[in-house]
Amino acid sequence: MPKTINARYQLAQVLGQGGMGIVYEATDRLTKQAIALKQVQVKNHLSLEDDFDISDHRLAISREFQTLASLRHPNIISVFDYGFTEENAPFFTMDLLQEPQPISVIPAHQSLEDKVQLLLQVLQALAYLHRRGIIHRDIKPTNILVCDGRVKVLDFGIAATGDGGEEYAGTIAYAAPEVLVGKRASEASDLYAFGVIAYELFAGHHPFNTRSTRELISDILVTPIDLTPLLSYETKPLANQSQDNQEPAKDATKEEEISTNTKTIDLSFDLNSTVAFDDLPTMPEIVLLSTEAFQLSLTGIISKLLSKDYKDRYQEAKQVIHDLSRIIGNNFPFETQAMRESFLQAASFIGRDAELTTLLSALTATKAGSGTLWLVSGESGVGKSRLLQEVRIHALVQGFTAVIGQSETEGAPYQIWRGPLRQLVLDAELNDSDLYALKPILPDIEDLLERPLNGLAELNPEQAQQRLFAVFAALLHQRTKKPLLIILEDLQWASSESLALLTYLQQSLPNLPVLIIGSYRNDETVHFEDLFEQAEVLKLDRLKPEAIVELSISMIGAAATKPQVRELLQKETEGNVYFLVEVIRALAEEAGRLDLIGSTPLPEQVFTGGVKSIVRRRLDRVAESMYPLLKVAAALGRELDLSLLRSIASDINLEPWLLSCADAGVLEIQENQWRFAHHKLREGIISAFTPEEEKRIYQQAAQAIEAVYVDLENHAAALAYHWGQAGDKTKELQFTILAGEQTYRVSDNLGAVAYFSRALDLVAPLNPAEQADRQLLIKVQMAKALGRLSRYDEAIQLLQECMDLSKETGKQAIRAEAVSTLGRIAIQQGDYLEATDHLLESLSLFRQLQEKRGLADTLVSLGQSALYQGDYKGATQHLNEGLALFRELGHQSGAAYALSSLGMLKASQDLLPEAIRDLQESILLYQAAGNRNGTAGASMNLGMITDLRGDHELASEHYMRSLSQFRELGDQSSVAACLNNLGFIALNQQKYVSAQAYFLQSLHITQQLNDQWGTANIVANLGKLSFESADLPAAKKYFKQALQSAKDIGALPLLLEVLEGFARLKAREGDMQMAVALLRLIINHPATDAEVQVAAQEFLIALLKNEAADTATTPMLPQEKLEPLDIVVNKLLESK
Known part of the structure; x- marks a missing residue:
């Protein structure tokens, strides 16, 4: 046998x-x-x-x-x-492949295109494996079989995930150099092995002598690859190049063809042009011009794959796919439909650690001889099956036999037991009559066992069932040598006979090494666990947001981390794995590839008809008497506020109502909070409202909030919406303004603009006097939010309208607020002279009005303006006065605002410990007040000081954190500042290409915002970059532009910083007299920033030391004969 x-x-x-x-x-x-x-x-x-x-x-x-x-x-x-x-x-x-062949025995006469097509299939497989975090580690011809023109990669006996150990057990002839010396296998080492196979396919032999292991290892480590056997494939022009543009083939062995000449980086930039940049700078590779054609050739691709240093190789299979496809003029798809399904259907096990631990404990107890029945419940698509698959894996490891049964909606009697029993009877020690008793479950049992059965005389149905149950139980009792796991899926569809058998078997489990785990949908079954009172119950909730992202990454890669993708998947699926897969499938079909999801605009909503029908089906299960309150609950929001519901329906006992709705699968409780089980259920209720019903229900909701809660400000957004839906425009206006103010306080500037814009629409129908009063208030608030969003033109227009209206109405308080806001916007744009004028006017108005809050705001803004102009004494006075007023008022955000500015002032004076202390306190106060914009700004300032102390890594962390927050908040001005700061760090680290990319991105934003100071500052930094790159003409051009801008806006510290750059430029040009004169002027000027002053002192000392031995040097000008600053600046601007 x-x-x-x-x-x-x-x-x-x-x-x-x-x-x-x-x-x-x-x-x-x-x-x-x-x-x-x-x-x-x-x-x-x-x-x-x-x-x-x-x-x-x-x-x-x-x-x-x-x-x-x-x-x-x-x-x-x-x-x-x-x-x-x-x-x-x-x-x-x-799979049993029919007549497979190793890829290495493909006939030599096959065309270039056919061979490349086969290699592309191998690369598709590698791209898939690597995306799943799997390193094959034994790529060789016998593990790549070709069957009917299709490649199959196999033999993963030594495959491991990317974070595995460093040992290697593959085939030496295909091992990468770094692996042979003990380094970890990686995607690059898999691609090296692929490169060897590609070489063999085209050259007809291995690139090295494989007869001697010692010689082979030496060759792999040090011997250059002989590429000459591949050159015959380079006689034809590249398929994607026209014949007219084809250059003559060059001899790649000639010394001049492998020169190391590099291209000069062009740092010049037209300040009047508009350029769009990616969010993050890329580091363009410095290419050898003479080898460009070689790199795009088949020989060049294989050469790169076989580089000794893994860093010189391709790092991703899709990069090789792209280059190889060009060889045959083919746009080989990165992703076919079959590939897409492979990602979707094989997603990683994520987010169920606690539940898995619970069931693994049950496995351990079962192996010790104490079995039990577990019921795993959860809504459709939540991940029950995936959890049970994971349990099965662990059961196999522990020596269990694991069998699975699946119920069907229209299944035969005992359908769910058919799968388990088919496997169990294969080695059962049962006689014919016992086996025959199992025929109701296995009608084909004789064919399965390949023997006829002599059964008992026909029994009546009751006797037959009793006999079947007894035989099945006896079958379980035979499993004493090897523990058994039975998984039964979708018990909600199981027939009554199947459930009766489960009830019977449950009685025997405590004395057997048998664990039965059944799953069921709790949105389709009411109180299922009541049928099995002795069973353990495990409810599966939806995945948490972080698990959604992790699971999505396993399906679509890095695209899942894009904020817009992450938010859409969370909103549309809320942790339901089935919905997640369906949403991703729909998005992939729209985008064309899984990894392209998010690269094009995403829909606001993915599902329409299909999910609506599911929602309607579930809502229809709610009892009619329960529906009126459910409608109001839906209007109030996703999470149920039981206090409001009691206020609305004081005659209803909420507990049975909640349980009834939960039994219907419409409501659920999570962490002691009742809510709609899915937002689409709530939307389904709301969408069915009639117009009259809608007004009545939303009025009920709004009235309940006003009756139950005292702090209406925290409910302003809800009240504005409810009263709007109810058609009460007066109430809507009241709470819309309140909601705008609330959202502005928590830095939701876009939200604030939306509320204030709606409020302006609502005041339009009012009488002129009432309309003017309301418009003044709304427009000033809206202008502040627009200013934070760097939408300065819109903000200034609104503020000018306010100033005109305030003259007509005599509203001095509004005028003071408008003028103060104009001053702050002028600071953001770098126009300090205009800013000071506005702020002094508003300071006078606030003092007349005795309005301390406005006075404090204006004092801090005056302090900032003075700081940027180098008036440190005035800045200190204004900032301390403003801080004292904010502390007196108990205003946390205001105090934080003042402290952040004081921190930067002290940093400018080289008082770094005090500066750090102020900024850290500022961050704590901003966080306590929930002010995200302020927190991000203080964190950015702390990064600047950290950078001054020489900790570039920590400074970069501060900047990147702030950059992310500012982008989320829509604060473009601060985004530009962060990018500029990151560029300056890169400049100091001599990463010039990266620095240029950061500076140009920042410059693009500041020009769009008309931010004069920001633009001048970045241009100055581009001058420094050009100087460090030895492009002196470009440096001079940038310095002159920055100097002119700094002079125009009165930014004295920035002007002095630019002069320091000019001093270095003059020294490089040999004009030591001018260089020293500029340095002495900078060092002795009271507005010079401390960092600039130190740099100037160090440079001056270095110059004097170098010149001390040179007797021919022109004597230095004495300090008292230095020309005034404005004359020096004008001379530099007029120079050629």
Whole structure:
């Protein structure tokens, strides 16, 4: 009789044998399907670590098999099943390929295009594996088979995830140099092995001598690749180039063709042009012009794949796909429909650690002989099946037999038991009559066992069922040597007979090593667990937001981390795995590829008809008497406010109402909070409102909020919406203004603009006098929010309108607020002279009005203006006065605002410890007040001081954190400041290309915002960059532009900083007299920033030391003969 494994797989001939194990042709007795079965040799699969525990090894192998079974890709062999034999030897089953050939034996006469097409399929498989975090580690021709023109990558016996150990067990002839010296296998090492195969395919032989292991290892590590056998493929022009543009082929061996001449980086920039930049700068590679054609050739691609240094190789398979596709003039798809489905259907197990731990404890108890019944509940699509798959994996590792049953909506009697029983009877020790009793579950039992059965005389239905139950129980009692896991999915569709059998078997479980886990949809079954009172129940909730992102990454890669993608997936699915897959599938179809999701505008809503029908079906289950209150609850929001519901329906007992709605799957409780089970359920209720019903329900909701809560400001947004839906425009206006003020306070500037814009629409129909009063208030508030968003033109227009209106109405308080806001906008634009004029006017008005809050705001703004103009004494006075007033008023954000400015003032005076102290206190106060904009600004300032202290890494962290926050808040002015600061760090680290990219991005924003100071500052930094790059003409041009701008806006500290750049430029040009004169002027000027002053002093000392020995040097001008600053500036501006 043929040998069998686990009574299921009948082995036939050996298909192959190697160091890692034996591959058999086999037959699956359950499916009658011919398969391939690989039995892994444990002793050869062990880690190189001497202390590797065998149980750990079994788990590691099972993990690998789990990974294999989850892979679904057209160019990767499909793994069907896996486990351990009776002797604990690991095995897995897979496709049986018909007449496969290793890729290396492809006929030499095949065309270039055919060979490249095969290699592209291999790369598709590698791209898929690497995206799943899997390194193959044994890429070689015999593991890449070709069958009917399709590539199949196989033999993952030593595959590992990307974070695995550093040991290597692959084939030396295809091992990358770094792997041979003990470094970790990586995507790059897989691509090296692919490169060797590509070389063999075109050259007809391995690139090195493989007969001697010692010589082979030496060649791999140090011997250059001989590319001459590949050059014959370069005689034809590239398919994607026209014949007219084809250059003559060049001899790649000539010395002049491999010169190291590099292109000069062009740092010039037209300040009047408009340029769009990506969010983050890229580092363009410095290309050898003479080798460009070589790099795009087949020889060049293979050469790059076989680079000795992994950093010089391709780092991603898709990069190779792109370049190889160009060779044959083909736009080879990065992603086919089959590939897309492989990602969607094989998503990683994420977000269920606690639930898994619970069920693993049940496994442990079962193995000790104490079985039980577990019920896993959850709504459709939440991930029940995926959790049970993971439990099965661990059961196999622990030596269990694991079987699965699946119920169907229109299934036959005992349908859910058919799968488990088919496997269990294969090695059952039952007589014919017992086996015959199982025919109601397995009508084909005789064909399955390949023998006729002589059954008992026909029994009546009751007797037959009792007999069946008894035989099934006896079958479980035979499993004493090997524990058993039975998984029953979708119990909600199980027939009454199936549930009766489960009830019967449950009685025997405590004394058996048998664990039964059943899953059911709790949105389709009411009180299912009541049928099994002794069962343990585990409810599966939706995934948390961070798990949604992690799971999405496993399906679509880095695209899932894009904020707009993340937010859409969270909004549309709320952690339902099924919805998540469906949403991603829909988005991928729209985008064309999974990894392109988010690269084009995303829809506001993904599902329409399909989900609506699901929603309607669930809502129809709510009792009619429960519906009126449910409608009001829907109007009030996703989460239920029980206080409001009691106020609205004081005659209703809420507890039974909540439970009834929960039984219908419409409501749920999470962390002691009742809410609609899905937002689409709530939307489904609201969408069915009639116009009259809508007004009445929303009026009820608004009135309840006003009746129950005293702090209406915190409910302003809800009240504005409810009264608007109810049609009460007066009430809507009242709470819309309040909501705008509230959102502005928490830095939701876009939200504030939207509320104030709606408020302006609402005041339009009012009488002129009332309209003017309301408009003044609204427009000033809206202008402030627009200013934070750097929409200065809109803000200034509104403020000018306010000033005109205030003259007509005599509203001095509004005028003071408007003028003060104009002053702050002028500061943001770098127009300090105009800013000071506005702020002094508003200061006078606020003092007349005795309005301390406005006075404090204006004092701090005056302090900032003085700081930027180098008036440190005036800045100190204004900022301290403003801070004292804010502390007196108990205004946290205001005090934080003053402290942040004081921190920068002290930093300018080289008082760094005091500056850090002020900024840290500022951040704490902003955070306590919930002011995100202020927190981000103070964090950016702290980054500047950290950079001054020489900690560039920590400074970059501060800047990147602030950059992210400012982008989220829409504060473009601060985004530009962060980018400029990051550019300055890169400049100091001599990363010139990166610095240029940061500066130009920042410059683009400041020009759009008409930010004169910001533009001048960045231009000055571009001058420094040009100077460091030895482009003196460009440096001079930038310095002159920055000097002119700083002079025009009265930014004295910036002007002096630019002069310091001019001093270095003059010294480089040999004009030492002018350089020293400029340095002395900078050092002795009271407005010079401390950092600039120190730099000037150090440079002056260096110049004087260098010139001391030079007797021919012109004597330095004495300090008293230095020309005034304005004359020096004008001379520099007029110079050529």
